[in-house]
Structures are given as C-alpha cells and as structure tokens.
Amino acid sequence: MGSNSLYGPLDPAPDAGYVDAPPRMGFFTDTSVCIGCKACEVACKEWNAIPDDGFNLLGQSYDNTGGLSANTWRHVAFIEQPVVPSLTDALAAAGTQFLGMPLSDLPGRVTEAPRTDFRWLMMSNVCKHCTHAGCLDVCPTGSLFRTEFGTVVVQEDICNGCGYCIAACPYGVIDRREDDGRAWKCTLCYDRIGDGLTPACAQACPTQSIQFGELDELRTRAAERVDALHEAGVESARLYGHSEDDGVGGDGAFFLLLDEPEVYGLPPDPIVTTRDLPDMWKRAGIAALAMAASVAVSFLGRRG
Amino acid sequence: MSKRGDRPMVPRAEFKSYYGRPIVRPAPWTHDIASYLFTGGLAAGSALLAAGGQLTRRPRLRRAGRVASLGAVAASGYFLVADLGRPARFHHMLRVAKPTSPMSMGTWIFSAFSAAAGAAAITEAAPLLPPGFFRRVLPPVGAAAGLGAAVVAPALATYTAVLLADTATPSWHAAYPELPFVFAGSALASGAGVGLIADPAPPVRRMAVLGAALELYGAHRIETTKGILSEPFTSGHAGTLLRAGRLLTAAGIAGALLGRRSRVVSALSGLSLLAASAITRFGIFEGGMVSARDPKYTVIPQRERLAQRNE
Ligand code: SF4
Ligand code: SF4
Ligand code: SF4
Numbered sequence: 320m321g322s323n324s325l326y327g328p329l330d331p332a333p334d335a336g337y338v339d340a341p342p343r344m345g346f347f348t349d350t351s352v353c354i355g356c357k358a359c360e361v362a363c364k365e366w367n368a369i370p371d372d373g374f375n376l377l378g379q380s381y382d383n384t385g386g387l388s389a390n391t392w393r394h395v396a397f398i399e400q401p402v403v404p405s406l407t408d409a410l411a412a413a414g415t416q417f418l419g420m421p422l423s424d425l426p427g428r429v430t431e432a433p434r435t436d437f438r439w440l441m442m443s444n445v446c447k448h449c450t451h452a453g454c455l456d457v458c459p460t461g462s463l464f465r466t467e468f469g470t471v472v473v474q475e476d477i478c479n480g481c482g483y484c485i486a487a488c489p490y491g492v493i494d495r496r497e498d499d500g501r502a503w504k505c506t507l508c509y510d511r512i513g514d515g516l517t518p519a520c521a522q523a524c525p526t527q528s529i530q531f532g533e534l535d536e537l538r539t540r541a542a543e544r545v546d547a548l549h550e551a552g553v554e555s556a557r558l559y560g561h562s563e564d565d566g567v568g569g570d571g572a573f574f575l576l577l578d579e580p581e582v583y584g585l586p587p588d589p590i591v592t593t594r595d596l597p598d599m600w601k602r603a604g605i606a607a608l609a610m611a612a613s614v615a616v617s618f619l620g621r622r623g
Numbered sequence: 624m625s626k627r628g629d630r631p632m633v634p635r636a637e638f639k640s641y642y643g644r645p646i647v648r649p650a651p652w653t654h655d656i657a658s659y660l661f662t663g664g665l666a667a668g669s670a671l672l673a674a675g676g677q678l679t680r681r682p683r684l685r686r687a688g689r690v691a692s693l694g695a696v697a698a699s700g701y702f703l704v705a706d707l708g709r710p711a712r713f714h715h716m717l718r719v720a721k722p723t724s725p726m727s728m729g730t731w732i733f734s735a736f737s738a739a740a741g742a743a744a745i746t747e748a749a750p751l752l753p754p755g756f757f758r759r760v761l762p763p764v765g766a767a768a769g770l771g772a773a774v775v776a777p778a779l780a781t782y783t784a785v786l787l788a789d790t791a792t793p794s795w796h797a798a799y800p801e802l803p804f805v806f807a808g809s810a811l812a813s814g815a816g817v818g819l820i821a822d823p824a825p826p827v828r829r830m831a832v833l834g835a836a837l838e839l840y841g842a843h844r845i846e847t848t849k850g851i852l853s854e855p856f857t858s859g860h861a862g863t864l865l866r867a868g869r870l871l872t873a874a875g876i877a878g879a880l881l882g883r884r885s886r887v888v889s890a891l892s893g894l895s896l897l898a899a900s901a902i903t904r905f906g907i908f909e910g911g912m913v914s915a916r917d918p919k920y921t922v923i924p925q926r927e928r929l930a931q932r933n934e
Contacts, residue, residue: 602803608777
C-alpha cells in the first residue's frame, strides 16, 4: 500500500490489485431533470428486496423517507425555495423538466400561466462509491471491498456489525440495520452490472436524471451539460463530486446540483478521514512514548 | 451598563442544511464503547504499574497491577463484543490485519495484550500452589509476561484515540493531534489510581501527577484550539462530564500529594483518579456524538476551509 493510496487521484480498481480491470463504472445524477417521481427509490427497494422503513409523514415537502439509511439506498430529496422567476424561466428554456409548484387549477386551463416564484429542488441521492472510501479503509473485517468496477460493496456474510464504517463515511451514507445488526448500502447493483445490466434505479428513472456508465464518459457528458445550463443563464448549476482533486479523490457517483451541496444535505467539502491516518498514528506513537517515559521517570526517581 | 443576558454573546453562525438533518452519521456505538475506552486504558495503566512494581521489587504494586489489568481486560472484552451488531461474528475481526483500520490494528494489539496480561495475572497464584515445579516456574513466566504486557500497554492506551479520530465525526477528527495524549494520560492516572489504593509509594504518586499533566494538556488543547469543533466538548452534557472529570483529577492529585501519610486519603485519591478517567472518556465520547448529530459542525468548518482555500 503506497501512501498515495490514502489520498489524491487514482484509479481504485487497479490500486486494489485488479489486473486488467474493466473501466470504472458510476453514476452521473443530473438533478436539473429530476421530477421527484421516486421510481429509483422504489426500484432499488424492489430489486434488492430491502425491508420497508415504515409509513412516516415527516413534514419535509414530499420527502417522507428522510435520507439514505440501511433500508434506503436511493433517496429523493425535496427542497422548496423562493426564487426569482427569471431563474425558473431559464431552467425551462434549458430543456429541463422543471415543473414548479403544483397549481390549484387544472393543467392547461390557464394558458400562459405565469411561473410561480417558488421552485422545487429534487435530487436522488446515493452512495458515492468514493475513490478513497472511508468506509472501506476502516472496515476491520474485510467485509467492505472494492469491486473490479471500482465500486464499494459490503459482503453481508462477513460484516459483524462493528459500525466503524458508519462513523467513517463523510456523507453519512452507510448505516446499520437495527434488527439485523449488519451494515448496508448501495452495491451499485453489483449483481446486475456484472451481467451487463443497468442498475435498477437508473433503469427505472424516466427522465435520465440517473445516468449509468463508464465514469470517464459520464464526466465529459456532465461537463457539457453544466456548460449548456450556464449558457442558458442557470448560473447556479454546478457539479459535485466529479473532480479527482477533491477530498475523496472524486466520487464514482457524482451530481449536477442547482444550489449549494448542504442545501441537499451533502457536505460542502468532504475529506476522507484516512488522509490524516499516518499523522494520527504518528501522534499516537509520540503519546505512547510519553506514556512509557512517564512510567520510567516515576519508578526511576529516588526511593522515598 | 446594559444587561446582555437575553442576547447571545456570539452571533449565531449561519449555515444551510436539509431540514436540519445530520450530514454525517454518528457511530452506532453505545456506552459500551465509552466504557471500553476506560477499561482498556485502565488495563494498560495497571500493566505499566505492575511492571514498575516488578522491576523495583514492590510486590504489592506488581500484584495489584496485574490483577487489575486482568479484570479490566476481561471487562473490555465483554464491552467490545457486546457492542457488535453481530456479536457471534466477533472472530471475523481476526480474518485480516489492516493498517488503514485502527479497529483492526486495535484488535491485534488487544489480543496480544490480553494474552500477556492474563498470563502475568495467573502466575500471581503461584504462592497458593503446593511446593514443586509449577510453583518455581510460574514467577519467571509471570515476569516475562508482565514485561510483555507493559511493552504493548502504551499502544493499547493510545490506539483508541486513533480509533475515534479516524472517523468523519467532526470533533473527534479535529482532536486527533491531542486525543492520544488525553487517553495516554488518563490511562496512566487510572493505573496510578490502582497503585494509590494498593500501595501508595512515591513512584505511584509521580505516575499520577505525570498522567494528570498529559491528560490536562491534551484536554485543554482540544477544548480551546478547535474553533467551533471545541464547542461540543465544553458545552452541554459532554462539557459537564469533562469539567467533573477535571475536578476529580485535581482532587485525586491533591489527595495523593498532601495525604501521603494516610492510607485512607491515598486510597480515596486513587478512587478519585479512577472515576476521573472514566468520566473523561464518557465526556470525549459524548462530545463527538453531539458533533455528528448537528449538521452545523459538518457544514461550518468545511465552509471555512473552502473559503480559506479560495482566498
Ligand atoms: S459514500 Fe460513504 S458509504 Fe459510499 S463509498 Fe463513500 S465512504 Fe463508503
Ligand atoms: S459494520 Fe461491517 S462493513 Fe462496517 S466496518 Fe464493521 S464489519 Fe465492516
Ligand atoms: S445501484 Fe442498485 S443498489 Fe444502488 S441505489 Fe441503484 S438500485 Fe439501489
């Protein structure tokens, strides 16, 4: 393990020891075309036979799931925001499927209806399959592993529910299932992509907000999309997790957002905790020496 | 002078979040882990005390240290297994040895330590045996095991600081440079606590003072130099625990130094140091959990970092 393995740009599958690894696969989730239908959330639950998480009304717009968890591996966030109408016009002109707030009237009855000064942000969140995955670095059983596609997967027959990965994920993704005791998260449909299938969530997405493919190609496509949005006047469009130079070496699942990351519940500048691990061991080593020295000094002092 | 009681002295920091929900997830650990931080440290501190007693021919310190160490190791083992989501799979930890996982490294450190500390404690039973081979051979075996445990002890006492710091839990991670000193000092002070109860000899009092000094230095840095990430350690329940821990440490040190003529005062000082160590661990544990539950501790420091980078 080179020191570079803990931080900075790299291709994770060859770094993990795969010879002739297939191209790294991932997601580009373009939130500007998400319509909040939750088909991804449902498809993921169906395909992976995930237990339901009860029937809750959270009072958070149309989000009654809350967030990613052991039982939710795709989660659709809903944000209601006041905006200047020109922005919603720009979004509509840029060919997004922006719907605005629902009206109380029948669709089409009012022609040329003015756009409301409210917007909905919708975003389908998922495990980032980080280049430097904190969860995988800290797992003491080897249950979490890197696949040949560069993704990060939990082996349910190995995990002993120590919970370390949960505290180590900078995005709060992976979670322990209460009645089961083990850690669970998105597998990037490891059981599908190996057979050349598209992951269930991407397959179910009706607007191509979730795009699955080779990461390099997705990054190019995303850069073009964000340029197009900027040209159309949607200044707030930005990519999140696309850059290899960020604190986790880039996400295998990255996003196009229309507002700041924290508005969607994402950390604005995540850094993999293990970047500092060599330094942490060094500090612990110094403290350990100080401890041994203290005992030596105590017992070597004069008898009295 | 105007009264400012109804106004916060520091302006509330502005930040955005998704319905105030946490961003990082708190560790799913219960107080079993906070207890383990204490018992693991106590096991290490007692093993060092025992080794000191062994090398300077103070049999009471040696015996008390070895026995306390074994007791603390047994309790640690219980806490570690009980906190797993799948306790029956504890041995899966032994599948791998992974330098990037402090928990994996800790498992091996703990295993090596418990074997040595356990052997050292068992040999203390030699005087109970009838004269013969075992009675003669046990003490030298105990001496070797006792020194072995003492060699591993500092690693056992400090790796737990890396365990907490190597997470996305904001205040634990930010504390990484000084947390090992808090844990090393706390372990020494608790080991000295055992010594003060068993045999309050001068080396024990010196060990108590040095341990307390390390702990207070580390805790002070953590509570004052981490900006907003110091806050979880100084306010709320965690703040109360850490302040109580400091008072008990001070009382223990005062008692150990001033009450040196009295066995009772010395023993009470030892108890005070033990309680201080336990309470301090709970305070550190709690402070980290608070920092994970409130998104402001994730968003604000990261925003500041971004702003600095873009300057
Ligand atoms: S987002 Fe979290 S759970 Fe997913 S790979 Fe990264 S660290 Fe692991
Ligand atoms: S909970 Fe399971 S997957 Fe997570 S770190 Fe522990 S053993 Fe690994
Ligand atoms: S890739 Fe598969 S496991 Fe991951 S969110 Fe999509 S459907 Fe669920």
